[in-house]
Amino acid sequence: MKEKLKEHIEKLIPLTEDEFTFILSHFSIEKYKKNDFLIQQGENVNYCYYVVSGLLKLVFNDKDGKQHIVSFAMEDWWESDFSAYFMQTKAKMSLQCIENTIVFSISLKNYQKLSTELPKMGSFFLKKSNLGHIASQNRILSFLTSNAKERYEQLLKQYPLLFQRVPKTLLASYLGVSRETLSRLSS
Template identity: 50%
Template sequence: MTHPLRKHIEEIISLTDEEFDFVLSHFEQIKKRKHQYIIQEGEFVNKEYWIINGCLKSYFVDDNGKEHIIQFGMENWWITDYESFVKQVASKTSIDCIEDSELLYITYENRERLTAEMHKMERFWAKKSKIGRIGLQNRILSLLQNSAKERYNLLLEQYPTLLQRVPKKMIAAYLGVSRETLSRLNS
């Protein structure tokens, strides 16, 4: 059976068995339980996570104590606080597990070493970064120009299984609406 990370990488680049073994040697595997953090606001982040299975949320809490969900992460997704990971500054976000989760992580140093020694992986991460920027741009545009109902319908269309996995109050925090507004959108 093909390793799930290999299948993920090979959506973009091909790898020999030896190359994949080399790539995998730069990762560590961890399991986290529901409600456990992988990153807390204020920490210095040195790891990027790839989700084997489970569901996570990346969020921040504003000065009024309101939670704003930036991103959900599910199987085959990458997640971290990228500003902290790249610039080695304090994290502005927290990431915790909505479900029990199994993750692979790569440290910043191992990612830099891997991309320097294996240019295929540099191409892989460049492509993943571009895809991520497109997703972020689309999310910002949706928040700026779409109604709450349009954002909700788009979420249903893009991630139909998410609503079965995530509590409604988190969906509301992701869409930028109240729980009451979400209930009206859902009816």
Template identity: 55%
Template sequence: MKRLRMLVAMQEQLRQHLEQIVSLTDEEFALVLAQFTSRQFRKHQFLIREGERVRELYFVVTGLLKLVHTDTAGRAHVVSFALEDWWEGDFAAYLAQTPATLSLQCLEDTAVWCLPLEGYEYLCRHLPPMARFFLVKFARGGVAAQQRILSLLSLPARERYELLLRQYPTLPQRVSKTLLAAYLGVSRETLSRLAEPGPK
């Protein structure tokens, strides 16, 4: 019974998320749901590992994920964090069905909806509202990625930190300073200074 209640709540959350952009009839939403599977992961588990085939895209219901790229020197760079109501994955590898260049790992126990490429393609072909939904989502994601690159290139560390606090006010309570520093492109010591309260 508890599992059923959780599944119903997850379905309702997904529908509310989709209907922020498009309207779906009950029949259309049933078709959408048929393409997804729900899964739960424990803290530290990987959803995607670099070098492996990317089979699914993920919608976060509860929990927190980090998307990471490891360079040739072995340094890990945090590309993004995915909180509730976020879509995450290695999009390039997912769409091209090539080996992942990013890894996706749980920072908390996490529940997700998983969408395989076949399901994504089916929805885009057969449900025009979902084709529009994904077009809008991918466009917004591209804009956000460009803004993040520009902030790393042009903003001083303090402004990057303040921007992060405005965009994700709960993140510093959920993520270690080490990971936040990797996301902002600063040292942990610099982040500690940035996080100190200023003069009253």
């Protein structure tokens, strides 16, 4: 379990054993079952999560009860309602398990402490945040420039694994199309 986190961080920055022990002491490991909530829309957001195994959806439920999927998160992804986490406001979105999921969680206090006390973890978080920002900028671009069929093909190409693991209804919600439209696209 903890080896996965170590390997993940070491993809970007080298660590000594002592440094990793120090880092690990800032995280907790949590196990969730399919359909469990890590974050509930409208409630406090205490943690940011690193996914060890499993699959999550970050979802906004509108006033008509319709769900909109902002992102998925699987192995090696970091996820949270970042606005609520960093600004310490109520969650605008829920984070829920699509599969049984194991995560490492870190509180904002520990995130800030770790960034300051071990500057190379500050660098790690900065790189991760920049990558997250890039992924979001790309998604905005795809909303502006691509139709549903193109967005479907981009997603298939970029994350082929998602297509085997995510129910079609959720894929449709991520792409912003109806279940029927998705069936036409994928046939």
